[in-house]
Amino acid sequence: MKKHHHFETAVIHEGYEAKDILGSLTTPLFQTSTFTFETAEQGEKRFAGEEDGYIYSRLGNPTVSALEKRMAALENGERALAFASGMAAVSAILIALTKADDHILCSSGLYGCTFGLLTMMEEKYRITHDFSDMRTKEEVRACIKENTACIYVETPINPTMKLVDLQMVAEVAKEYGIPVVVDNTFSSPYLQRPLELGCDVVVHSATKYIGGHGDVIAGIAVGSKDFLDQVAATTRKDIGGVIAPMDAWLLLRGLKTLPIRLDRHCDNAEKITQRLKNHAAVKHVYYPGDAEHPDYPLMAKQMKRGGGVISFEIDGTKEDAQALLNQLQFLKIAVSLGDAETLIEHPATMTHAVVPEHSRQKMGITDQLIRLSVGLEAWEDIWEDLEQALDRLVKKRSDKIVSVGEK
Ligand SMILES: *Cc1c(COP(=O)(O)O)cnc(C)c1O
Numbered sequence: 001m002k003k004h005h006h007f008e009t010a011v012i013h014e015g016y017e018a019k020d021i022l023g024s025l026t027t028p029l030f031q032t033s034t035f036t037f038e039t040a041e042q043g044e045k046r047f048a049g050e051e052d053g054y055i056y057s058r059l060g061n062p063t064v065s066a067l068e069k070r071m072a073a074l075e076n077g078e079r080a081l082a083f084a085s086g087m088a089a090v091s092a093i094l095i096a097l098t099k100a101d102d103h104i105l106c107s108s109g110l111y112g113c114t115f116g117l118l119t120m121m122e123e124k125y126r127i128t129h130d131f132s133d134m135r136t137k138e139e140v141r142a143c144i145k146e147n148t149a150c151i152y153v154e155t156p157i158n159p160t161m162k163l164v165d166l167q168m169v170a171e172v173a174k175e176y177g178i179p180v181v182v183d184n185t186f187s188s189p190y191l192q193r194p195l196e197l198g199c200d201v202v203v204h205s206a207t208k209y210i211g212g213h214g215d216v217i218a219g220i221a222v223g224s225k226d227f228l229d230q231v232a233a234t235t236r237k238d239i240g241g242v243i244a245p246m247d248a249w250l251l252l253r254g255l256k257t258l259p260i261r262l263d264r265h266c267d268n269a270e271k272i273t274q275r276l277k278n279h280a281a282v283k284h285v286y287y288p289g290d291a292e293h294p295d296y297p298l299m300a301k302q303m304k305r306g307g308g309v310i311s312f313e314i315d316g317t318k319e320d321a322q323a324l325l326n327q328l329q330f331l332k333i334a335v336s337l338g339d340a341e342t343l344i345e346h347p348a349t350m351t352h353a354v355v356p357e358h359s360r361q362k363m364g365i366t367d368q369l370i371r372l373s374v375g376l377e378a379w380e381d382i383w384e385d386l387e388q389a390l391d392r393l394v395k396k397r398s399d400k401i402v403s404v405g406e407k
Pocket residue numbers: 085086087088111113154158183185186204205206207208217218219
């Protein structure tokens with residue numbers, strides 16, 4: 001098949017040829033659990049791998065294959081695998097890369113359930129892990145042990161929006177022959193392509209920007225054909241976290257507008273960042289697309305733009321943070337991100353509640369921190385709702401000062 005060179009074309013065409021399937025413009029939904037063989041001998045050949053073709057949808061399905069081909073092209077990898085959730089992808093990859101008594105080196109912030117998975121792997125299989133800010137090559141080298149089986153990086157780091165230099169980490173990992181796995185959920189391949197920077201495996205919660213419409217839970221892994229062939233034949237097949245055909249179909253549909261959506265998410269996030277920075281109720285704003293963010297030069301080096309997620313700290317208490325959320329008129333209080341709707345959440349009590357208090361403090365997840373997934377609405381409307389809720393906080397504070405003064 002012809003390789004589509006521009007990203008905006010590949011999201012629409014890659015991995016599917018209409019002429020192969022009765023001219024259907026969109027990828028058909030193969031809602032089937034199994035595939036029939038014409039003869040017993042054909043079944044034997046399929047199982048022996050001597051003949052191409054489908055067997056059973058846990059092993060492969062044409063709608064899922066189309067999605068996998070498209071995602072491999074978009075991340076510039078050799079092969080992609082789709083999973084039932086982001087966590088199914090993360091766990092299949094980490095289990096494939098490690099054995100009992102190994103060590104995993106992680107970036108200093110991780111998605112809450114990835115943290116939970118690592119804790120379980122330590123308790124059950126003595127697979128230990130360490131966290132590193134990974135600011136310099138020396139810092140990364142110092143954390144690599146004899147039994148380090150892989151380096152696992154999230155960037156931007158959820159929810160503090162710090163970045164890790166992927167090319168630098170990949171260069172150090174090469175010295176030791178250790179694979180680098182990157183959770184690319186926050187950026188999507190439109191904004192950042194870790195494999196092009198020398199990393200080995202990309203994982204996604206496709207639930208977020210890839211689906212983009214808040215109606216699917218799904219995951220993706222992309223990397224070399226050799227490694228993903230092995231994952232397909234072992235951890236995905238035997239643990240069984242495969243994506244449903246309908247969900248693969250929804251992701252193919254969502255992907256077509258990925259670049260358009262992401263550009264709008266970024267436009268809106270840039271506008272909202274500037275306004276948050278100038279509001280009296282806000283102490284800090286963390287957005288890598290902001291020229292004053294300490295990692296802005298790194299953003300410009302490895303990402304196309306800053307993405308659609310902003311975190312900010314309010315000047316107040318945990319109760320003030322919760323009051324701010326409760327005061328919103330149409331913005332939705334919800335975890336997840338990357339949807340058309342703007343979503344707002346309180347990491348300390350929601351997405352990162354499973355992280356022990358001392359680790360949370362180290363990761364910069366304070367009670368005052370709020371995470372905003374900026375949606376596709378008009379930015380003026382998003383800001384109007386945020387502003388009235390923030391104004392209320394400022395007013396409450398000045399009322400308090402007055403009442404203290406009156407005593
Ligand atoms: C949501 C998320 C996950 C987990 O994905 P699910 O699809 O919910 O299983 C993993 N990593 C990051 C960064 C996420 O935001």
